[in-house]
Amino acid sequence: MTWLPTLAGAVLVLFILRDLFHTLWHPTRHGGLSRLVMRSVWWLSTHPGARWRSAGLAGPMGMLTVLALWALIVAVGWGLIYWPHMPEDFSYAPGLTPEQHAGPLDALYISLVTLATLGLGDIAPASGWLRVLAPMEALVGFVLLSATVAWLLGIYPALARRRALALRLSHVRRSRVGAEALDSDGGAALLDGLAAALSTVTVDFLQYPESYYFYDGDENTSLAGQLGHAVGLADQAAEARHPDVRLSASVLRTALEDLSTVLDERFLRTGEAPERVFSAYADDHGRSPAGVR
Incomplete structure (x- = not known):
């Protein structure tokens, strides 16, 4: 034997x-x-x-x-x-x-x-x-x-990108960007930048799913706490008069839906709409949506 x-x-x-x-x-x-x-x-x-x-x-x-x-x-x-x-x-x-x-x-x-x-x-x-x-x-x-080295070198840049996106959303939230300022060429550019960053983070969750299990201690760098504000921006911009802003809002909404799909299929398994998925994500990471405790 x-x-x-x-x-x-x-x-x-x-x-x-x-x-x-x-x-x-x-x-x-x-x-x-x-x-x-x-x-x-x-x-x-x-x-x-x-x-x-x-x-x-x-x-x-x-x-x-x-x-x-x-x-x-x-x-x-x-x-x-x-x-x-x-x-x-x-x-x-x-x-x-x-x-x-x-x-x-x-x-x-x-x-x-x-x-x-x-x-x-x-x-x-x-x-x-x-x-x-x-x-x-x-x-x-x-x-x-x-x-081991490759894993570490891959996960920590992914965490940095996720936290940078959360901080950017926090900047927009704390700047109190109104409907009038959003309904402009600058508003469209802002929404496009957020959609691009969300796409990158979505790919990071696919390529480095272990990064989900890293907790972001600071409220302003916690994507789980800031995603609710991105949803609010997309909804607000969808009502804008500027056609480029409405287009950018549609792209941002699609990027948010893609992210919610990855989060739900890989980690949360709620089977709910994106807003509910982001709420579950915030709860799982000890946050309230939009960074409100």
Whole structure:
């Protein structure tokens, strides 16, 4: 039955590689382990009595948990591949008794050393196919490190774009832009800029759905709290006399509908109209619509 742990280890490694692929590129809507972990950590942060949300720890803690699980499961998977072949197919440094260093913990130790590319060499594969397999694990370790960097470099710019849009909406709200000022060429340009920014944020939620689970502590940079004002602007501009403003209002309304569709299908699942989806989004992030507490 030596093939059983080897098969189980190979399945674990392939599972994590698949999860890495889907987390970084999202070719389908199946997020796998990373999406499940992020949702679970977010749920814990919203649980009554939880203090994580106010400190903004849910997103970072979720990412750290995902990265730790990736590394641990890969190490365990490769350890299961090595274990049935110990000690016969491994060479040991002088002073080590092979029979005393052939257990599952020793296999995990070899796996961790190889994954981290430390190459200590006190226990090393000796047979041909294992000598090929060990460098492959080191390559997976390098891929895991690269994926971590790529994930971080992708999510935080997406968060910056989301918060910049929220701040811009906050500026418009606090400037008290009236119907007369909105019914102009400048109003049309303002609405077009908001629609373009909303489209970018919609793509960010599609490409980096984990960014949803990051809490925006400041009210003025919380998109969940500011989207209601964007809906109000679109409704107000739809009644304008200027044809360009009405056109821009229609584009803005479509951008809002697209964003609400992504939020509802990926995260909220209310099945409601955009206004209700944005209200649920605000509630989920501890905000009142339009930034009103």
